[in-house]
Amino acid sequence: MKRLFILIVAAALALSLCACGEREPEGQDGRLSIVTTVFPAYDFARQVAGDQAKVTLLVPPGAETHSFEPTAQDMRRIQSCDLLICNGGESEVWLETLLAGQETEIPSLVMLECVDALEEEIKEGMQETEEEGEEDETEYDEHVWTSPVNAQRICRAIAEALADRDEEHGDLYRANCEAYCEKLAELDAAFRAVVEQGSHSTVIFADRFPVRYFVEEYGLDYFAAFPGCAEDTEPAAGTVAFLIDRVREEQIPAVFYIEFSNEKMADVICEDTGCKKLLFHSCHNVTADQLKAGISYYELMLGNVESLREALA
Numbered sequence: 001m002k003r004l005f006i007l008i009v010a011a012a013l014a015l016s017l018c019a020c021g022e023r024e025p026e027g028q029d030g031r032l033s034i035v036t037t038v039f040p041a042y043d044f045a046r047q048v049a050g051d052q053a054k055v056t057l058l059v060p061p062g063a064e065t066h067s068f069e070p071t072a073q074d075m076r077r078i079q080s081c082d083l084l085i086c087n088g089g090e091s092e093v094w095l096e097t098l099l100a101g102q103e104t105e106i107p108s109l110v111m112l113e114c115v116d117a118l119e120e121e122i123k124e125g126m127q128e129t130e131e132e133g134e135e136d137e138t139e140y141d142e143h144v145w146t147s148p149v150n151a152q153r154i155c156r157a158i159a160e161a162l163a164d165r166d167e168e169h170g171d172l173y174r175a176n177c178e179a180y181c182e183k184l185a186e187l188d189a190a191f192r193a194v195v196e197q198g199s200h201s202t203v204i205f206a207d208r209f210p211v212r213y214f215v216e217e218y219g220l221d222y223f224a225a226f227p228g229c230a231e232d233t234e235p236a237a238g239t240v241a242f243l244i245d246r247v248r249e250e251q252i253p254a255v256f257y258i259e260f261s262n263e264k265m266a267d268v269i270c271e272d273t274g275c276k277k278l279l280f281h282s283c284h285n286v287t288a289d290q291l292k293a294g295i296s297y298y299e300l301m302l303g304n305v306e307s308l309r310e311a312l313a
């Protein structure tokens with residue numbers, strides 16, 4: 001018995017040593033290389049791939065996603081990756097041009113194509129810039145990930161795309177995916193419960209509004225200061241007055257601002273009405289510290305559950 005035990009320990013030790021010896025430098029270790037453009041794509045890819053892939057995020061933490069321009073190194077990364085996961089839409093026109101110019105097709109997954117896309121909406125009271133008003137081409141709202149239901153659809157599409165590229169680990173990708181989707185389903189249930197328990201169903205974004213998919217998912221009505229991808233977020237008197245009226249009429253206890261906001265619009269409204277301002281994180285991008293700490297879409301959205309609870313009280 002004792003000898004058998006020693007043998008097993010020795011075998012286990014040999015195996016673990018062997019595994020260490022096989023490790024090669026990052027990027028040349030036979031793992032898949034996945035390049036992602038925006039934070040949600042990065043998080044979903046990381047959750048689904050686990051340790052089996054090297055996942056790169058192109059848009060730097062804290063950077064303005066809509067005006068992102070790839071560096072020469074970014075271009076090389078895209079050209080040599082096993083899978084590109086991008087968002088699609090207006091902010092990634094640069095990518096369409098790059099992909100169209102390739103001799104060999106770069107395997108890619110577009111998040112906007114994984115879901116039922118919604119057209120961009122200009123809602124009553126929203127402060128528009130001129131260019132936005134002049135466009136008559138149909139434009140899709142690109143912030144598809146803000147619905148946790150869409151997030152699950154995207155994760156499952158990622159799992160299948162990875163399994164296609166690396167069949168050997170297909171079951172692992174699917175298992176990782178289902179584990180994360182379970183958390184996303186809990187998140188979804190939590191939002192539904194909050195909406196059901198709320199004493200009203202209108203939210204006010206005293207800010208840009210990149211969360212149309214979210215409000216549609218939960219049947220919330222909304223008013224917002226600026227479109228989701230607006231450049232200019234200086235409060236105009238008319239917009240301020242309109243939103244203040246909405247806060248008073250609907251007796252809204254709290255208005256939202258989003259991450260990386262100047263919070264000016266929210267401050268003006270709060271000062272005038274006495275309501276609170278709360279962060280609703282759209283998960284568009286995170287800070288360098290958050291990225292370093294490994295913060296996830298799930299964690300950021302969990303914070304939104306509490307914000308929403310307060311705003312619907």
Ligand SMILES: [Zn+2]
Pocket residue numbers: 065066091142143210228229284
């Ligand atoms: Zn955006």
